[in-house]
Amino acid sequence: GDSVTQMEGPVTLSEEAFLTINCTYTATGYPSLFWYVQYPGEGLQLLLKATKADDKGSNKGFEATYRKETTSFHLEKGSVQVSDSAVYFCALTGGGSQGNLIFGKGTKLSVKP
């Protein structure tokens, strides 16, 4: 079945460091890909998305490019802030998931001042 694999955390960075969180997927058909973010004590919220190959999703300085050839959707940010500390979830829908979101296990990011 469809699945998402994320790099295991936690990831600890200093403020203004470069961030990469790896995400790869397995899916039938042509899924849409997402990054959700969960701040402490809150529910998940959509950070960015891409619906077809080579699309780049971006929001709040975060970017991810849908790479069909490598089945990847890595999340990047050039300069992280303390306020970016959260858990990040890669997810897919479509393909074989019948329109429902399939989530990765999440990667916890801690940014130190």
Next chain:
Amino acid sequence: DAGVIQSPRHEVTEMGQEVTLRCKPISGHNSLFWYRQTMMRGLELLIYFNNNVPIDDSGMPEDRFSAKMPNASFSTLKIQPSEPRDSAVYFCASRLGPGTSGAHEQFFGPGTRLTVL
């Protein structure tokens, strides 16, 4: 819009007691999801509804769990009897119905943190 509303935000109960979690989806959304989040298992889909009808409950762990959606603006998740291993954060999410342009984005509530002693 107030977003997805869940209540209670925190629930502490004793093993064997009945627990009812409540969710009010965003007005106009036709699909509703219940998830459970734990450190060990991550985020698990328990059940989802389209137009108040349960579509897939294969994620419901066992018969002690039940979910209802009596109308478009309210859903409950009930655990009876509760056990310590049910301790988790339970999220409700809603989205526009399948086939719509915004169908992929799910909007999550703040969650209910359940502790079963």
